[in-house]
Amino acid sequence: MSGFVITDLALSHFRSHRIARIGFDGRPVALIGLNGAGKTNILEAVSLLSPGRGMRRATVDEITRKPEGLGWKVAATLQGPEATHEVETGAEAGQPRHVRIDGKSATQVALARIARILWLVPAMDRLWIEAAEGRRRFLDRMTLSFSPDHAEAVLGYEKAMRDRNRLLKDQVQDAHWYRALESRMVETAVQIEANRAETLRRLQIAQDDANSAFPSADLMLNNPEPVEDLATALAQGRRRDMAAGRSLNGPHRADLSARYHDKNVPADQCSTGEQKALLISLILANGRALAAETGAAPIILLDEVAAHLDTQRRAALYDEICALGAQAIMTGTEAALFDSLGPRAQGFAISEIDNQSQIAKITL
Numbered sequence: 408m409s410g411f412v413i414t415d416l417a418l419s420h421f422r423s424h425r426i427a428r429i430g431f432d433g434r435p436v437a438l439i440g441l442n443g444a445g446k447t448n449i450l451e452a453v454s455l456l457s458p459g460r461g462m463r464r465a466t467v468d469e470i471t472r473k474p475e476g477l478g479w480k481v482a483a484t485l486q487g488p489e490a491t492h493e494v495e496t497g498a499e500a501g502q503p504r505h506v507r508i509d510g511k512s513a514t515q516v517a518l519a520r521i522a523r524i525l526w527l528v529p530a531m532d533r534l535w536i537e538a539a540e541g542r543r544r545f546l547d548r549m550t551l552s553f554s555p556d557h558a559e560a561v562l563g564y565e566k567a568m569r570d571r572n573r574l575l576k577d578q579v580q581d582a583h584w585y586r587a588l589e590s591r592m593v594e595t596a597v598q599i600e601a602n603r604a605e606t607l608r609r610l611q612i613a614q615d616d617a618n619s620a621f622p623s624a625d626l627m628l629n630n631p632e633p634v635e636d637l638a639t640a641l642a643q644g645r646r647r648d649m650a651a652g653r654s655l656n657g658p659h660r661a662d663l664s665a666r667y668h669d670k671n672v673p674a675d676q677c678s679t680g681e682q683k684a685l686l687i688s689l690i691l692a693n694g695r696a697l698a699a700e701t702g703a704a705p706i707i708l709l710d711e712v713a714a715h716l717d718t719q720r721r722a723a724l725y726d727e728i729c730a731l732g733a734q735a736i737m738t739g740t741e742a743a744l745f746d747s748l749g750p751r752a753q754g755f756a757i758s759e760i761d762n763q764s765q766i767a768k769i770t771l
Contacts, residue, residue, distance in 0.1 A: 441740060550606040
């Protein structure tokens, strides 16, 4: 099965990469080099070909290469099941990020309609034991891969909520000021909750139907207030929200929970290795569900994932990626981590010389 594929990637003044260009042939990709050489920066660049702030959630200024501070640019040829697009995103010094698709200005949301990009990075290893915000972001990223309009719903909800929070902080008492904003919050909340629920359904099916070496997770979305009661909760909760200075009801308060299916153990009580395996399982399930629905596997970014798996699990991961037909771009400090991939993947050595990342093609 074919998938979404990057065939050409160019970076300009992007973190440690002054000027870089890489050609991909659709196979999985192994980026090999010492810590700090610039491997993860390449993954981050690819992640910015989707809506949002990328896998590091960095600001525009944090991304631009120092000391030049000239701004940065990522350009790519993105091949999908229906069309190939030339995509560019970046920012001039002191300016907001821009997006161009086939030479025309576009919104970030438009990126979700021409590619599907998933990622798993070490910072997510503590997902199940840290704050709910990270789990919501994880779920919404998966939801966006199925429903590009989910980004618009979330942005619309957050804008209405920010405006309502401003009224709360200013101690505005007039109910007329709140009604239109709360109506917009409810309207978008219904869509957000429906999108999230459908994503969980698709992920469960993709796990149940798979013959995978990774454990299945039973997922549940916990909403503090049913969406059908949100309008009433917002109206009746204004005084309480005013005291708190923020909205205390809505999908921005939801939390995602998971259980290790075979052991019937909550994810937050599993071992570190089991928690990592559950995350890998969900990324693979996301990929399988997308491939089944669109006919094209997503681009998958895996940062240092192989280092935390034993030899058997690494081989199983690579087999599942290849069976899926996904262009997975992976990083590792040693070529031996990718031995079981062999000629099924492209290899690139990433090194640092004179404070600049260098890229060289190698054979795995």
